[in-house]
Amino acid sequence: MIAPTIPELIARAADHPFLGEHLAMGTGAHAKEAVARRRGMELLSAYEPIYDISVHSGAQSLTADLAMASRFGDELGYQAVTLREQNGQLAPCDAFSDTLDDPDLVAVDRMVRALHAINFLGGQQHGLLFLRVHERLLKSVKYDHGRHFSNVLVSFGLNPGRIVIELPAAAVAHRTFLGYLTKSYQRYGFKVAGNLPNAGQILSVSDMPRPDFVKMDAASALRDSMVKPLVSYAARLRIPLIFNRVADAAQFEQLQQYDVRFVQGPVFAAQDKVV
Template identity: 65%
Template sequence: MIPPTISALLAHAADHPFLCEHLSLDLEHDVPGAAAYAHFRDIRLESAYQPIFDVSMNGMQTLWSAPDSADRFGDELGFQALTLRADGAPFDPFDTVEDDRELVALDRLARTLHAINFFGAQRHGLLFLRVHERLLKSVKYDHGQHFSSVLVSFGLNPARVVIELPSAAVAHRTFLGYLTQSYQRHGFKVAGNLPNAGHIMSVSDMARLDFLKIDGAAVLRDAMAKPLMSYANRLRIPLIFDRVATETQFDALQQYGARFVQGPLFERHASTR
């Protein structure tokens, strides 16, 4: 099967009036592999990707000595999608949109944009997409159904997409179980953001998450790295340490046996766009 290109995926947007109206190919940069962008009101939205590295691989130490070869480590798990303005600044729709229905439409637009640029560029691994608590409350039932149907209509596999739930959802065991089952039923993998190490106790068989994520710096500050990883191993759920910003933090997490890491420390070793 021939991998889809960005322009080919954009052609599928013709079957979705809202997406067709707001998605375009960047013709200002006439180069192979030009990216798609979205236009919302007077704002241009673009995709960026933060790598999630598997540091259990042999030779990970070359990340520091040979940064030019570090891109291959990002292939092991995947990339976190980020929404940026044209000037490179992060775009937060919750600062811009008050109407919940318009916010849901904008969120669906951004997710589709990231999927087109991710799959159309033939990136490897998984695509991690964040979901805000306000969006979860705006959609009353069947979470994931709409986005799954869009991906399938584009010929894309929802199983390569990880829906990342906010910490507020993870803190409520029953709601977490419902959301996880709903998204997984529609083909997605699901990650849960832990507000702190203690909330891992909210994760149970009711919510068989595919990944857990937590602020790596906060875990180290609270001296919870070892017991947290021990409990995650008992649950058999991979744990991703986010927001790793310094080599000292990275080294400490490695000593405790951390496997997956992401954060500002690694951005200089891999292109985000």
Template identity: 70%
Template sequence: MIPPTIPELVSRAAEHPFLGEHVEMGTGEQHDHAIARLDDLVIISRYEPIFDISVHALAQSLSTAPGSVDRFGDELGVQAVTQRIDSTPFDPFDEIDDAPELVAIDRMSRALHAINFFGAQRHGLLFLRVHERLLKSVKYDHGKHFSSVLISFGLNPARVVIELPSAAVAHRTFLGYLTKSYQRYGFKVAGNLQNAGQILAVSDTRLDFIKMDAGTALREATVKPLVGYAGRLKIPLIFDHVTDENQFDLLQQYDVRFVQGPLFETHDRAV
């Protein structure tokens, strides 16, 4: 089966009662990609790569190919980031208080990222963050609506990772419920740790991934125990917000496998 292109997915979105009003093909620099509009707001997709550095050639120095993404390893997938049309950051939770408008922007942006990801025939997984306020605004069946949208577009929810905030991870019962709900509707689930101790809260869950801030883990000297404990849990651990080559070199000393952050971004990550 031939995967749908971005224009084909935008056409399918046009038949959706909500997305049809907001998602369209871009123009100018965005002519090959979908954009989304809500009143005066126009948003686009950007993607941060997540690398599996276990396949990185250990004998190769980072300095040997400073402009090459291939020097880091293979991509596990990408993290979707919402930006304004002028490429400036956009976080609706910092700017909007109205709950229905937040829900609308969230649904619009998730669909936009999925269209640009799947329509471009990208490989790997699509990581999508979910804000704590939205988790609390939905009473039950988390993931049901988005899963139905993806399936109606002919897209596979199993290639989407719903990323839960650390506030949700801190509450073991809530975390367990959310994980089961999203997985029931076909998604994978990642949990963000605020600190190393939070990994104890995920020991009896079935998370597909754990994420931890690299700077915090290195500063608190918890990289090695985190890697070991995650290994015993058999849950892949991603260290994100890797900012420089020194952090990258230190992480490699502890057999870290998955990394993400500004160090690995290149100019062509925006769409």
């Protein structure tokens, strides 16, 4: 089933009591995408690829040509990035930097997640969409995490199963809270990824219910010589492990030595314009 287009989704958002106030089609260079407008600020979407590098095995080196980075695998999905135009240039921004209270943060989070989902799914992008959730939001919403967002997506004709809710490291550090959040989001049709605050925290995801993905900072894992143990333990749990923030060719090639499968990070920006 083909998802509705971006203009169709914005038309449906117009009937939503909150999203209709803040989401619209862009203008000028952004006329084909949705934008969010709040307090005089315009927010846009970008997406950072997460690669499955096991697709192309063999002798591969980024050192010789960083421009070849995009040919090292197929995309598992994309991480949503919020952009703001500053001095004529688009740059990543923290949409929550000026939120003063919990209700405001919840509203901004829902606006930004809807913006990214509309641009990604309405733009007919393939793969999964990874959406970060702010730590304070998880504490502000007392129960039924994921229900509101799932209801919005379904009402727009979108599939929550294409969305991966990415939990912050602070939530993953608490096993009971992690289990509750994972179960709740999965109950409403989402997949769940957990950011490990450290390599040892992967033990927290060994109990059921388990996240669909775990993510680990590449530099930290390499520095602590934990890549091989992490890959081995994640394989036993049958949970895909994503090494993120891969900064350069040296890190990428070190990860390859340990049969790492999923990677993302700025090393790919040399070739891959964030879509």
